[in-house]
Amino acid sequence: MPISERVARLGSGVFARNDQRKSDYRQYCSALSAADPSSSPAPLLDLSLGSTDLPPPPQALAAMAAALTEPGSSSYCLHASTRPFREAAAAWARRRFDVAVDPDSEVLLLVGSQEGTAHLPLAVLDPGDRALLLDPFYPSHRGGLELAGARSLLLPLQAEQGWRPPFEQVPSSQWEQLKLMVLGYPHNPTATTGEQAWLEEAAARAVQHGFVFAHDNPYVDLALEGEAPALLRSPHWRQCGIEFFSLSKSWCLGGFRLAFAIGAAPLITALRQVKGVVDFNQSLALQAGAIAALEQAPQWPQQLRATYRERRDRMMGALEAQGWPVQRPSMALYLWLELPPVARAMGSEAFCAALLKGSGVALTPGNGFGDGGEGWVRLALVHPAAELEAGAGRIGNWLRSFSG
């Protein structure tokens, strides 16, 4: 059966591999319980996905439910019908960044921001074109470049430098050859909020060298310390850039796949053309929910921050008590942990597999975010604090049995 080389290059993906391991673990627990009803294998505690347990705003769900039975909601939705959503997104951008955005030419509805970042390279690059991305990166950033047959150049982030992009390491000849740069701060997986100055530098270089600057910003509302950077705050965004926002994290609507891009009109048009052969937008019923979230629940992300801050602080304390100290993340949702010294030699993927088997706790191996993530694992704060603390206890017990 012919399968493309591009698919081989994509590989299975960290989330798919984790999914398989979690499914195997669940089956193992069921088989054990069936064989010996008195056995009590540790149930799966899934801390491997940034898919929150926190609820979305009721106004959003009510608007979706009310629109669900309208005939338009079960029809294909072409671009023109997304206008109410695009207007709501433009109004949000005005409130959030004090920037005037044209809903017709500068806003595009997406079926999740991951979809947008994965398709963007097809819209702006030809095979062999060069694109710069952070390492570690979010998987759709690299995956989109692979799909487009582009050449990825990696900008290695270092803990010692606070995970800032080391632009000074890029030789000047390379800036000239670039067609696209993809950044994302607040940064997943390192849980670093980042600084506006980093984006300003990136935007200035994009304008100077004529490449596209794509900024993936689904966590814009979820900085725990300080304010998140945004390309839309840069005076250069219209000259060079496109920024991706999402309803998944700020309004807890991840499963509904609602997001949008705001950017320079030619980039929005090009991405829209690519999507024109791929999808018919999200259902109008779900768009109604997104509009309600943006307009009626603008403060939703703020109360999430308080919950994530408490979870972060309690989980850091709990892990430290188990002998696994953690660097303090400045954004919500994740802890980014360096492998304990006893486990460094095994690598992040084998560590996560063994931890799951031994404790029932699922984390994400850092190598799934690129070579720069090797030696680290990501823990998502997607359970109540008490459950996270109990998870830290399970991890600690396993670590002690592992070292001992």
Ligand SMILES: Cc1ncc(COP(=O)(O)O)c(C=O)c1O
């Ligand atoms: C950096 C980054 N971009 C995109 C996504 C996916 O967001 P969405 O649900 O909007 O596709 C995530 C999800 O974890 C992410 O961390």
